[in-house]
Amino acid sequence: MKTLYSSGIHIANLFIKGASIFNKKLKLGVVGRSETFTRLKTHISEKDRTFWFHCASLGEYEQGLPVFQQLKEKYPTHKIVLSFFSPSGYEIRKDSPIADIAVYLPLDTKNNAKQFLDLVHPDLIVFVKYDIWPNFLEEIQQRQLRALLISATFRAEQSFFKSYGGFMRNALFAFEHIFTQDESSKILIEGIGYSSVSVSGDTRYDRVSHQLNIDNTLTHIETFKDNQTTIIFGSSWPEDDAIFIPLINSCKNKDIKFIIAPHNIKPSYTKSLVSQIESDTVSYTNMSSNTLQDYKVFILDTIGQLSKAYHYADIAYVGGAIGKTGLHNILEPAVFSLPIVIGNNHKKFPEAMKMQKNGGLFSISNQKEFNDIIHTLIEDQPFRVKSGQLNSDYITLHKGATTSIIEYLSRAPL
Template sequence: MSFTYNIGIKLAGFGLQCIAPFNEKIKKGAEGRRETFSILEKNISKKDKTLWFHCASLGEYEQGLPVFKVLREHYKNHKIVLSFFSPSGYEIRKNSPFADVVVYLPLDSKHNAKRFINLVHPELTVFVKYDIWPNLLNELRKKQLRAILISAAFRPNQSYFKFYGKHLRNALFAFEHIFTQNEASKELLESINYNNVTVSGDTRFDRVSSQLEINNTLDFIEDFKQDKLCVVAGSTWPEGETLLINYINNHASKDIKFIIAPHNIKPNQIKNLQDKLEVESVLFSEKEQHNLKTAKVFIVNTIGILTKIYSYADIAYVGGGLGTTGLHNTLEPAVFGVPIIIGNIYDKFPEAQALIDNNGMFSISNQTEFDTILTELIEDDTKRQFTGNNNASFIKKHKGAVDKIVKYLGF
């Protein structure tokens, strides 16, 4: 398996180089990875004490952030290296205030792994959720460097638990401790004789809870919403936007306001969305030139403010669960105590099932189901408040993962 894996890494690297000229995202990743070692050589010396945080993408960064903040405060004299595999994480957080150096993770060849670990020489490594890279982890183990995995979530169909997954399975043993989101993940690890495991819960509960402690005021959203009921649709994709557009054009009363924050904010995508609406709409980028009070739909064609916008929601729709892109963060609106609607594809997101079981979230698969549940939540104040309160209570109940992790680390 080790031989096959290493050949696969080489082939993957070659394939990405071939595809890069035709795919902007892959191109950014390929170009960024070429600079990784020079960035490390320029910014890290052999005398530096370091920590290494690795996140696959932006979601894992947000998940790990509560722990990163504590470690940043505790290890004030250490340099922190933050790595991403995906451009969607690196490009948005390359100026993270919680890291001294931010780089793309090199492809996991034996040569790259040895060079990367020699340059970074981390006193402590923290991986978030998944993105297990055997050669990098085995290099850490060879050098007897500490590593932990936090907010891990495992499923029985993953390679770690199959007869052919020995190479990946062995990589897990490079972690001195694994903190899982749930008991099922712990049991899967114990089934392969990995026993240094604690069910800590998901650090995202701590992350979203901290949002309640800051000022979420956005004056332009207050001007838009006024005192009317507001539906916030966050991280939407075309399949979900179609349901929203049909509802807004055909069913929504004039007293309801809608905020749509698409995941893809390319101008042609935004224009296509706005052109299909038969009601007055305004873009974030053009808000100064329009009367926000008269607009029915506010389209957020920027990034970085969605979490604050959720604080103005009476009802939320979270995108990604109707297609193949993956459900986006449902905990962000849940913390504000609002009911949530999602699509029907969420099997890889245990928190979604938990919120549904807790009677705070609703799954739909077509226009009729969407129209029905959204209308019920709009018209039934009691149901809307009850389900929203269920979400807020659920988030509060499941805080505490960060405390368990930092307690293990000894501070």
Template sequence: MKLFVEGRKNTFSLLRSQIHKEDRVIWFHMASLGEYEQGVPVMKRVKELFPKHKILVSFYSPSGYEIKKNSPLADLVIYLPLDTAKNAKLFLDYVHPELTIFVKYEFWPNILNELNRRNIQTVLISGGFREDQLFFKMNNNWFRKPLEAFDYFFVQNEKSKLLLNSIGFYNVKVSGDTRFDRVANQLQQNNKLEFIEEFIDGELCIVAGSTWTEDESFLKEFIVQNKLNVKIIIAPHSIDRDRIRSFQKAISSPSILYSEKDGKQLSDYDIMIIDTIGLLTKIYSYADIAYVGGAVGTTGLHNILEPATFGIPIITGPNLDKFPEAVKLKAVKGLYSVNSKFELINIFEKLIRDSEFRHKTGNISKQYIEHNVGATKLISAYLENNYVKMEEN
């Protein structure tokens, strides 16, 4: 909350010093880190299409801003100011964007209405809509008016398209989710981490990513009972030193923190805990099995697509309802959700012991990614056809 409040105090001063009247600006807005990852493929393409424009990125959440405030894809990264009518006008006076791209589901009425009033070209990408949103529950134009700001909606699924159609918006295309393009591209990157190779030392490896306390309670039970030759890497969602130390004390297996790895014989340890950020995607490339956190409790499932692109089986907690990609991957048996520690132990042991089952499950995950890439290409084609003239002018 402190970051949320303090960070916004600098927004307008940053805009005054970094954005000038003669600058041509394309503005991307996203809620947090997950939406940023969805925006990355399109941002890269926009930089190619409009090399003379400045790229502004705004975040609502500190968890996105603090990690990506120095992103090389953007000329400036800021917090979005609070959505008041006064702030919306002042913000757009400073930014004066020629094109605005919102990612997924950030709908701020004052800002959108001001974009519409100024006739600033605005697009939504990877959009997701649900019946319980006020646009569809309330038969009131006040709730729907902000959507008029969008020249075009690129949505993730047919359901979102039909919901928009039902309230009179037909400027919609089902493009899918740009996150598939983002994670598929990871296969072309250098994912080598020598310390992980030393730690694994040829053994089977489980990577548990973005874990919360509830996830770690499940994992602890498996670790305590585990008699199999398997290495385990845990990357908690938040780096809480006390929680990590408590977890280490509760397990019998020898464990080591990433921050303490230097000078140690890493192959001597069974558990490694990654007490830093920014390495998880590369670490997934070494996994034989992935556990993705957030779905045991109510915090929200983290990104299952990152491990899926490497063709590995995925295990999560049971709370998947708000995550359609997880529901779909579960339906085709590339993902298994567990309701208890007992179920987690069972599926881990089956995947470890049965290599044919493990590889088959992993291939399903990989194919799921491959069948869903292409959203960026559709969005890029639209931008080329409709906005490339900005650069020519």
């Protein structure tokens, strides 16, 4: 299995380099990985004490950020190396103030692992959620470096728990401690003989809770809202558009405002949305603050404002689950006490299942179900407020994962 895996990595490397000629995102990763070692040599010296934080992509970065921030505050003289595997994480957070240097993680070969660790020589390594790279972890274990896996989730169908998964399974033992999101993940890990595991919960709850402590003012959204009931469609895809645009068009004469924050913010996509909407529509990139209140639909075609925009909404629809692209972040609107509507393909998202059971989240599978719940939430304010409060209470109940992780490290200082 080990030989097969290593051969597969080399084959994947060749394929990625070839495909990158035709794919801009892949090319960013190929070029970025080719620069990693040079950049590390420039920014990290042998005398530096370092932490290495690794995230697969943007979501894992946001998930790990509360832990990263506390470690940075607790150990201000350590340099922080932040690595990503995906361009969608690196390109957005490469200038993160949490890190002294952000890099692409090289592909998981023995030589890459040795060279990377020689250059970084970390006192502590933190992996977030998953991205289990066995060659890197084997080298970490051989060097007896301290490594944690935080906010981890495991499922029985993963290779770690299969008869053929010994190589991947052994990689987990490189972690000094694994903090899982739930009890079922802990039981799975204990079943393979790994005992240094505890249920801390999900650090994402700490991350989104912090949103309430910052200034969420967006003057353009406040002006647009104009004190009217506002529905926001967050991280929407074409499949979501097909569900909510008919609703928007049916509400032309009602005192309701709509904010669309599409996943795709290319001008061509924004233009397509505008062409389908029958009400006055403005986008962030062409707005005029003097007339915003006169529009019924606001398209937020920019990055980094959605989490604050939820502050101004009364109802949230979160995209991704009506199709097969994967449900986007439902915790961001939940922290602002919003009732949430999503598609029905959310079985791999336990927080969605629990929030639906609690009564604050509503799953729909077709246009009629969507229209029915949205109109109920619009017309029945007590029901809307109660549903939103249930979501806020759920966030509060699940905070504290970061504290558990930091307390663990405090018992064995670095």
